[in-house]
Amino acid sequence: MYFFFLDASALAKRYNPEVGTPLINHLLTSVPQDRLYLFNVGMGEVLSLLVRKKNAGQLSAADYAQALVEFGAEIVSSSVLHKVVAGNALVTAALPLIEAHSINATDAIILRLALDLATQLRAVGQDLILVASDQRLLRAAHAEGLATFDPEAQTQVVLDTLLGP
Numbered sequence: 001m002y003f004f005f006l007d008a009s010a011l012a013k014r015y016n017p018e019v020g021t022p023l024i025n026h027l028l029t030s031v032p033q034d035r036l037y038l039f040n041v042g043m044g045e046v047l048s049l050l051v052r053k054k055n056a057g058q059l060s061a062a063d064y065a066q067a068l069v070e071f072g073a074e075i076v077s078s079s080v081l082h083k084v085v086a087g088n089a090l091v092t093a094a095l096p097l098i099e100a101h102s103i104n105a106t107d108a109i110i111l112r113l114a115l116d117l118a119t120q121l122r123a124v125g126q127d128l129i130l131v132a133s134d135q136r137l138l139r140a141a142h143a144e145g146l147a148t149f150d151p152e153a154q155t156q157v158v159l160d161t162l163l164g165p
Contacts, residue, residue, distance in 0.1 A: 002147075002162050003121055005037040005114045007107075007132035008045035010151055011075070015046065015067040016053055020133060020151030023159055027131065027151075030163050033080040037117060037128075039110050040083040043076055084113050101140035111140055118146055129162055 004027065013024040028036075050067050053059035059067070075081060086094070086109045094112035098105060110130075118128040130141045133152045141148050149162060 001035075001126050001164065003035045003037065003117070003126060003128050004031060004149075005110070005117065005128055005130045006042065007039075007110055007130065007134060007137060008042040008049070009133040009137070010131045011038065011042060012046045012049045013133070013151060014074075015050060015071050016059060023151040023154070023156060024131075026156065027149075027159060027163070028074070033078055034082070037082040037084055037113075038075070039106075039113055040085050041106065042110075043083070045106075046071060046075070084117075086113060090116075097140065097144075101136070101143060103136050103140050107134060107137040107140065111137065111144065111146070114141065114146055115144055 010020070010024055013019075013021045014028060047068075050059065050064060050071070054061065054064040090112055091109060094105070094108040097103065097108040097111050101108075101111075103111070114128060114130045121128050127147060130138075130146050130148045131151065132138055132141070132148065133150055138148050138150055149159060151159075
């Protein structure tokens with residue numbers, strides 16, 4: 001069974017329609033929230049993206065307000081979805097990933113969190129899929145041996161295979 005780590009680059013598609021939105025919607029309606037992980041800072045990244053879209057006129061005030069309601073109810077207020085926090089030791093452990101893969105600090109932390117979680121899950125016969133659209137993060141994850149899903153580039157068939165029966 002797969003668990004899914006949602007990067008903000010993918011999760012934001014749920015609240016701001018764009019390429020990949022139907023696949024993210026399918027994932028979030030098909031997978032129980034207790035199989036979903038999110039770096040808690042990712043919530044701020046999603047909100048930041050929505051604010052930027054609204055301020056740029058790419059998201060109407062009504063759509064922005066609706067997105068906030070849905071995001072708050074589904075993600076921010078969820079007591080089931082795993083919101084992972086990075087302490088000092090994890091941040092320090094993520095630093096080599098910045099240099100190794102030329103990724104930013106947040107992506108390095110997400111990658112370290114996902115790698116550590118995947119190791120734990122594999123020890124009990126399960127695995128983790130990193131869900132992202134950030135190409136540098138995806139390349140780094142592949143290089144580190146982590147399974148990924150890109151809702152902008154992959155298909156419903158691939159996602160359904162990951163979701164299983």
